[in-house]
């Protein structure tokens with residue numbers, strides 16, 4: 001049976017866009033926001049958080065997913081990512097795709113938005129084919 005959620009896809013994208021306002025991105029000037037929907041309809045958001053030691057930077061998607069997991073939700077059912085600074089659809093990086101797979105599975109819908117809020121929907125399997133899976 002198809003699951004029904006209270007929040008629409010465009011509302012989830014809008015929450016991702018709003019989350020980007022809290023981004024800490026003084027090095028790249030590229031602010032990103034993400035929003036994840038969890039099983040019971042709850043939503044967790046996140047932004048990218050950069051660091052002077054560049055490798056310590058965390059992407060918006062992982063911030064949002066880890067917010068959900070640390071609040072007790074180990075299953076995410078939808079992910080939206082957006083940047084108010086991108087004319088192109090904002091796509092999750094490879095590490096975030098792998099993290100999304102861990103908690104969302106290959107059928108997870110991923111909504112990738114541009115600066116105007118237009119978005120394209122993918123499944124995680126489209127974004128991360130032939131993925132390494134839990135053994």
Ligand code: THU
Nearest residue numbers: 028030032048059060091092093
């Ligand atoms: N970034 C994200 O937050 N999500 C992505 O999927 C791609 C990249 C961030 C990391 C860094 O702070 C900035 O965008 C530029 O790479």
